[in-house]
Amino acid sequence: MAEPRPVLEMTGIVKEFSGTRALSDVDFRLFPGEIHALLGENGAGKSTLIKVLTGVHPLDGGTVVLEGRPVRITSPLQAQQAGISTVYQEVNLCQNLSVAENILIGREPVAAGRIRWKELRRRAAQLVTRFGLDLDVSAPLGSHPLAVQQLVAIIRAVGSGNPAAADEGDAAAGTRVLILDEPTSSLDRDEVEELFALMRRLRQDGVAILFVSHFLDQIYEVCDRMTVLRNGALVGEHLVADLDQVNLVKLMIGKDLDELEELSEHHTEPDTSEPFLKAEGLSRAGGIAPFDLEVRAGEVLGLAGLLGSGRTELARLLFGADTSDGGKVYIGGDQAALREPNDAIGRGVAFLSENRRTEGLVPDLTVRENIILALQAARGWTRPVPASQRDELVAKYIAALDIRPADPEAKTGSLSGGNQQKVLLARWLLTQPKLLILDEPTRGIDVGAKAEIQKLVVSLSEEGVAVVYISAELEEVLRLSHTMGVLRDRRLVARMANGPDVTAGRVLEIIASGEHQ
Amino acid sequence: MSVIDGFRTRAEGLRLLQDRRLPVLVTAGLFVLMFGFGAFRYQSYGFLDAQVFMNLFIDNGYLLVAAVGATFVILTGGIDLSVGSVIGFTTMLTAWLVEKQGLPLLLVAPIALGVGAFGGYLMGYVIHHFEIEPFIVTLAGLFFFRGLCLVISKESISITDPTVDRLAQTHVPLPGGSFLSIAAVISLAVLALAFYVLHYTRFGRRVYAIGGNEQSALLMGLPVAGTKIAVYTVSGFCSALSGLLFTLYIQSGDPLHAVGLELDAIAAVVVGGTLLTGGSGYVIGTLFGVLVLGLIKTLIQFEGTLSSWWTKIATGVLLFAFILIQRTMTGRRRT
Numbered sequence: 001m002a003e004p005r006p007v008l009e010m011t012g013i014v015k016e017f018s019g020t021r022a023l024s025d026v027d028f029r030l031f032p033g034e035i036h037a038l039l040g041e042n043g044a045g046k047s048t049l050i051k052v053l054t055g056v057h058p059l060d061g062g063t064v065v066l067e068g069r070p071v072r073i074t075s076p077l078q079a080q081q082a083g084i085s086t087v088y089q090e091v092n093l094c095q096n097l098s099v100a101e102n103i104l105i106g107r108e109p110v111a112a113g114r115i116r117w118k119e120l121r122r123r124a125a126q127l128v129t130r131f132g133l134d135l136d137v138s139a140p141l142g143s144h145p146l147a148v149q150q151l152v153a154i155i156r157a158v159g160s161g162n163p164a165a166a167d168e169g170d171a172a173a174g175t176r177v178l179i180l181d182e183p184t185s186s187l188d189r190d191e192v193e194e195l196f197a198l199m200r201r202l203r204q205d206g207v208a209i210l211f212v213s214h215f216l217d218q219i220y221e222v223c224d225r226m227t228v229l230r231n232g233a234l235v236g237e238h239l240v241a242d243l244d245q246v247n248l249v250k251l252m253i254g255k256d257l258d259e260l261e262e263l264s265e266h267h268t269e270p271d272t273s274e275p276f277l278k279a280e281g282l283s284r285a286g287g288i289a290p291f292d293l294e295v296r297a298g299e300v301l302g303l304a305g306l307l308g309s310g311r312t313e314l315a316r317l318l319f320g321a322d323t324s325d326g327g328k329v330y331i332g333g334d335q336a337a338l339r340e341p342n343d344a345i346g347r348g349v350a351f352l353s354e355n356r357r358t359e360g361l362v363p364d365l366t367v368r369e370n371i372i373l374a375l376q377a378a379r380g381w382t383r384p385v386p387a388s389q390r391d392e393l394v395a396k397y398i399a400a401l402d403i404r405p406a407d408p409e410a411k412t413g414s415l416s417g418g419n420q421q422k423v424l425l426a427r428w429l430l431t432q433p434k435l436l437i438l439d440e441p442t443r444g445i446d447v448g449a450k451a452e453i454q455k456l457v458v459s460l461s462e463e464g465v466a467v468v469y470i471s472a473e474l475e476e477v478l479r480l481s482h483t484m485g486v487l488r489d490r491r492l493v494a495r496m497a498n499g500p501d502v503t504a505g506r507v508l509e510i511i512a513s514g515e516h517q
Numbered sequence: 518m519s520v521i522d523g524f525r526t527r528a529e530g531l532r533l534l535q536d537r538r539l540p541v542l543v544t545a546g547l548f549v550l551m552f553g554f555g556a557f558r559y560q561s562y563g564f565l566d567a568q569v570f571m572n573l574f575i576d577n578g579y580l581l582v583a584a585v586g587a588t589f590v591i592l593t594g595g596i597d598l599s600v601g602s603v604i605g606f607t608t609m610l611t612a613w614l615v616e617k618q619g620l621p622l623l624l625v626a627p628i629a630l631g632v633g634a635f636g637g638y639l640m641g642y643v644i645h646h647f648e649i650e651p652f653i654v655t656l657a658g659l660f661f662f663r664g665l666c667l668v669i670s671k672e673s674i675s676i677t678d679p680t681v682d683r684l685a686q687t688h689v690p691l692p693g694g695s696f697l698s699i700a701a702v703i704s705l706a707v708l709a710l711a712f713y714v715l716h717y718t719r720f721g722r723r724v725y726a727i728g729g730n731e732q733s734a735l736l737m738g739l740p741v742a743g744t745k746i747a748v749y750t751v752s753g754f755c756s757a758l759s760g761l762l763f764t765l766y767i768q769s770g771d772p773l774h775a776v777g778l779e780l781d782a783i784a785a786v787v788v789g790g791t792l793l794t795g796g797s798g799y800v801i802g803t804l805f806g807v808l809v810l811g812l813i814k815t816l817i818q819f820e821g822t823l824s825s826w827w828t829k830i831a832t833g834v835l836l837f838a839f840i841l842i843q844r845t846m847t848g849r850r851r852t
Contacts, residue, residue, distance in 0.1 A: 077738060092736040094729030096537075096796035097722070105726055106719075106739050114717045140537070156737070 007032045007067055007176050007208045008053075008084075014061030015048055022048040026062075026234045028227055030177060030208040035199055037219045037240070038212050040229035041252055041446035046212055049229070050179055054079045054086050067176065083176035085157035087183055091149045093156070095142030100124035102141050103156045127159050131198055147191030150183050151198055158202065178202060179210045184218060188306045188472075196222045214446065215473075216245050228252055249447055273297065274333060276466045277318065277349070277435055282327035287313040290327055291492035293485065295435060295466045300457060302481030302498070303470045304507050310490035311470045312354060315437050318468065319351035320344040332434075345378060348434035352424055352441055354470075356417075360424045363413025367403065368394045370412045370423050375430045397426035402452065418449025425456065435466040442471060454480060474504045486510045540790025540842065541802035548809050551816065559819045567695040569815065574697055577811040578704035579604070579762040581804065583778060584785040585711045586755025588803045589748045591786050592715070593727045594795025595651040597752045599640065599658030600759075600779035603633050605772065606662040607760025612674035612770025615681065622680045630757045636662065637753015641746035651749075659779070666772035673771040676764065685765045700762040707758065711800045724748060728795025784832055785810055788839050809835065 008030040015023040023045045030036050038046050051057045053064070055073040064071050066082060073079045076086070093102045100121045101108075109119040124137040133151060141149055158175040180199070184192050199209055199222060213219055219226065220240060228235040228251045235251050243251075275294035283290035288310040295301045305311050316322045318329070320338030329336050331347045338344050341351070353359035362370055371394050376385055385393075394408050401422040403415075412423055421441060428436060438457070442450040457480055461467055471477050477484065478498065486494040486507060494510050496502060555564045563569070574581075583600050590597045607629045614625045636658065644654045676682075688696035715721035723744040726734040735741050763775060789806030791798025813831045817823045 080738075092730075092733040094726045094733050094737075094796070096729035097725060101722060101726075105722060106737060108719055108722065110719065113719075115719065115722065117717075 004032060005068065006030055009065040010049075010053065010062065011065075012062035013049065013052060013059065013064075015045075015052055015057060016060050021232055023052070023232045026229065026232070027237075028234070029237075030210060031225075032176070032206045032208050033203050034224045035203055035209045035211055035222055037223040037226035038210055038229070039219070039226055039248070039252055040235075041448055044229040044252075045232040046229060047181070048232070050086070050181060050210070050212070054084060054179065083174055084179065085175045085177070086179040086181065087150070087153045087157050089182040091146065091153050093141055093149060093153055095140065095149075097141060098138050099128070099135055099141050099144065099152055100137040102152055103127060103137075103159060127155055131155055132201055133194075133198075145191070147187050147194055150187065150191075150195060154178070154180070154183075154195075154198060158207065175207055177208050177210065179212075181212050182214065183211075184213055184215060190306075192218060216248065216447075220245065252447060275330075276332060278330040279318065280328045280330075282317055282324050282329060284313065284317055284322055284324050284326075287322060287490065288317065288487075289491040293318075293492070293495070295468060297434065297466050298461050298464045299482045300461045300467045300469055300480050301483050301485060302477035303468065303485045303487060304474055304477045305487030305511060306472075309487040309511075310492075311487050312439055313490065314487065314492065315351065315439050315468060315470055318344070318435075319349055319437055321351065342377075345374070345431070348432075349437065350374070350428035350431060350433035350435070351437040352421075352428060352439060354440040354443065356420055356424055361412050361420055363411065365412060366409050367398070367412055367415070367423055368408035371397060371408075371426045371430060374427045378431050393430060394426075397430065401426055401456070416445075416449075418445035418453075421445055421449070421453065425453070429460075433465065435468070436460065437468040437470075439470045440472065441469075442473070442476065450476075474507055478502065478504060478507070537797050538799070540839075541799050541805065543842065544789055544802055544805040544809060544839075548805050548812065551809065551812050555812070555816050555819065559816075562819060564819060567691075567693050571691065571695045571697055571701070573808055573811045573815065574701040574705065576766075576814070577807050578698065578701040579759045579766060580778070580781055580785065580810070581704040581807045582707050582755050582762060583759035584782040584789075584803045584807055585707055585800055586752035586759070587779070587782040588711070588786050588789075588791055588798065588800050589715075589724060589751045589755075590651070591783070591791050591793060592724050592795055592798055593745060593748050594731070594793075595644070595745070595748065596655065596783070596793075597637075597640075597658075597749065597756075598652065598655040598779050599636070599662060600752065600756045600782050601775045601777055602659045602662035602666075602779075603636060603753060603756035604760040604763055604775035604778055606666050607633060607757045608764045608767070608774045609666045609669045609674070609770040609772060611761060611764045612676050613669050615678045616674055616676055622678065622684070626761055629761055630754060633757020633760065634750050634754040637756070638746060638750040640753070641749030644749065645742050645745045655749075663772070663776075669772075670770075671772065673769055675769040681765065681768060685768055698765075700765050703758075703762060707755070708800060708804055715800055720744065720747065725796055728792075728797070730796075781810065781832075784836050787843075788835055790839075790843075792843055 006029040010026070010028040013023050013026040013028070014021070026045065026049060028049065038049065040046050048057065052059055053073070055075045055078055058074065059072075064073065066084075071082060073082060073084070079086070094105075097105065103124045104120055109116045109123065121137055128135050128137055131151070135144070135148065141152060144152070158178055183195060187195065199211070202209060211219070211223060223240050225237065225239055226243070226248075227237045228248070230252065273296055276297050277293075277295045279291065279293040281290040281292065291314065293301075303311050303314065313322065317324050317338075320341050320343050323339055329338055331349070336343065336347055344351070357363070362373070368390070372385060372390055375393075379385065391408070397403075398406050398408060403419050403422045403426065412420060415423065425441070441453050445453075454476065457467055457469060469477060469480055481498045484494075484496055484498050484502060484507065485492055488511055558564075583604065587597055587600060610632065611625050611629050614620045614628065615622055640654050640658050643649060644651050684699050687699050689699065689702055690696050715724060723734065723739050726737070726739055727741055727744055731741060760775070764770065767774065785806035786798070786803050787793060787806070788809055789798070789802030789804070791802060810832060814825075814828050817825065817827050817831075
């Protein structure tokens with residue numbers, strides 16, 4: 001690729017928040033027709049840089065040059081008018097409106113104040129086709145899967161520049177820069193492919209795409225160039241082809257990830273003792289088909305499968321978060337009726353939900369209060385944990401899990417994703433569970449924290465805790481599990497002992513075909 | 518096979534269950550069923566006379582207008598509890614201005630409508646700019662306007678003005694010998710206008726967008742503040758208009774007119790298939806909601822032996838049923 005003039009050049013960017021420097025002297029450039037990854041651990045300054053670029057935060061220093069002209073962007077609307085569109089992690093559209101309306105609302109074609117519905121649908125359909133999609137634009141957005149909604153958000157974003165340009169056959173409609181802030185974090189493998197296809201198409205049209213993702217594989221798959229930030233400073237800009245993953249991770253966290261590799265061959269002999277938890281024909285209509293499952297003390301059972309394959313539904317049944325309508329569960333040899341989570345908690349089961357923000361953390365409470373919550377619940381609300389014992393326990397777990405900031409009085413909502421996850425783990429570990437169910441414990445957290453959480457799983461299993469580990473990242477499941485379960489279309493299609501012959505390729509095959517020999 | 522293709526077959530299957538028009542069809546079906554029941558049971562009492570049907574519009578026109586206003590508010594996910602009080606206040610204000618001050622109705626009507634719209638505007642302004650729950654703000658409105666009624670007069674004021682009388686007695690003839698009142702015609706015009714606004718104007722689509730997801734609407738660059746305030750203004754205006762129609766219907770002003778009517782309006786909207794959480798529903802559904810509630814009254818009158826309190830009981834049962842239907846529908850839609 002010949003190096004043309006960059007479409008965007010940010011030089012010497014400085015941003016301060018009440019005295020602390022969030023960005024110091026950062027340079028960043030984007031070329032037309034490239035997909036550019038912005039990388040860094042949580043708190044490295046990625047979000048701040050994006051927010052400065054899109055006018056959410058004012059600039060404290062440095063210059064922004066867009067298409068050769070210096071610009072001063074002071075509001076998201078202005079950024080959009082200048083040709084910079086942004087799509088965030090959460091889909092910011094209206095589920096109840098049709099796809100066509102979501103793409104064009106605010107810019108509907110009108111004649112004498114009356115919306116021209118036919119024309120609106122025609123324009124939307126035209127945009128959708130131009131992006132290589134085949135959708136019923138008159139169906140409500142909510143009837144489409146999340147991935148499609150994300151694509152619609154992108155179509156809206158890039159289609160919102162100049163409607164006239166859209167009519168002239170330019171799909172990008174005046175959008176020069178498209179920022180995608182973690183668009184893939186809740187998508188499936190296939191859905192990610194659809195998104196990538198769209199990104200590549202836009203790249204062909206000459207749009208510069210800034211892509212933020214925690215998934216390194218995805219970055220290597222789709223990006224051309226990357227910029228790495230650490231602690232608010234620029235580490236370097238590299239062509240993706242010139243830097244391998246190991247070196248990239250080193251750049252991102254500034255240290256070697258030996259610990260992570262140490263874990264890579266964690267396949268011990270399966271325990272032959274009685275299972276701690278045993279499910280026989282457990283099922284829930286509309287949730288998951290009947291399945292049998294066993295977990296022994298000290299065993300890590302990994303569950304793999306696509307999003308919506310029934311992973312979470314299975315976990316929720318084991319925890320009593322949903323009630324089963326068939327089958328039996330034995331915990332510690334006794335049949336257990338799990339009508340509500342309390343029944344499971346009382347038998348030593350702990351569950352870390354995949355939605356840590358909505359189903360776990362109480363963001364307005366402090367770290368200390370969040371950590372103590374489950375222990376207090378287990379003791380009953382009439383017997384408060386003595387203050388001295390409480391502070392001691394909290395301090396112990398903050399240190400053990402390296403929760404930062406190490407301040408028990410910090411509001412949990414202000415912590416980074418990885419640290420919030422650790423707070424939740426600490427909460428459950430405090431109750432000394434015999435079975436820990438982890439649903440996507442590493443989603444949306446940075447590489448360093450991921451490694452720490454995985455290390456913790458290993459040491460817990462060595463201490464005799466049974467673990468059910470659910471993750472969309474196959475490598476993670478393969479690395480940690482003693483035994484594997486594979487789910488497909490709300491059915492547990494395979495159970496096998498993990499070993500050298502169980503590879504990502506083989507598991508993917510089972511996920512894809514649903515067959516297991 | 519791409520994800521989208523794979524999903525499409527499933528989407529087709531769910532389409533019928535998730536179709537937003539389904540609740541309206543259910544309500545319309547219920548209306549037809551109830552009407553059929555009445556026709557069968559009270560055949561010999563002239564239930565099938567076209568006028569019985571037209572009387573539904575004549576007797577419930579004011580409720581229809583109030584419910585149309587409430588539909589706007591509920592579609593944004595809000596609620597307006599001041600409806601009944603604004604209606605009561607409008608009857609008092611109109612009766613007082615016409616009877617005690619001797620002003621012509623032609624002048625009084627715009628004043629009353631202006632006062633109602635302004636009251637709605639103020640409540641909308643407070644709701645949006647101070648970020649207060651609509652429930653509590655309009656509850657304050659409920660007390661405020663009811664109190665204002667008593668400031669005007671503690672007694673009922675009956676209207677003897679000939680213009681009012683003439684308007685109230687005018688029959689709009691229909692083919693087949695039946696007729697509608699002026700108020701009924703106005704209420705149907707309001708319904709048609711509301712349908713047009715909600716489905717064919719940008720303002721209407723913004724109402725749906727805000728009800729779907731206010732935060733998203735904001736991020737999509739829609740004028741959320743103006744739309745929300747406008748919606749409460751519409752409701753205030755409709756309440757005042759409903760009050761004028763009520764004045765024509767009853768031909769008096771009374772501080773206790775239309776107490777609790779906001780609840781009938783909300784019930785009609787909900788029975789008509791509009792979700793209380795906002796974003797989903799049709800104003801046509803509200804029409805059927807009003808008709809069903811009106812038909813319950815009619816059936817009980819035809820029955821003759823039942824106390825009028827059975828209207829309330831039947832309405833309660835219906836509301837329960839429809840909220841349950843809504844709940845299962847929204848429950849399904851969540852993934």
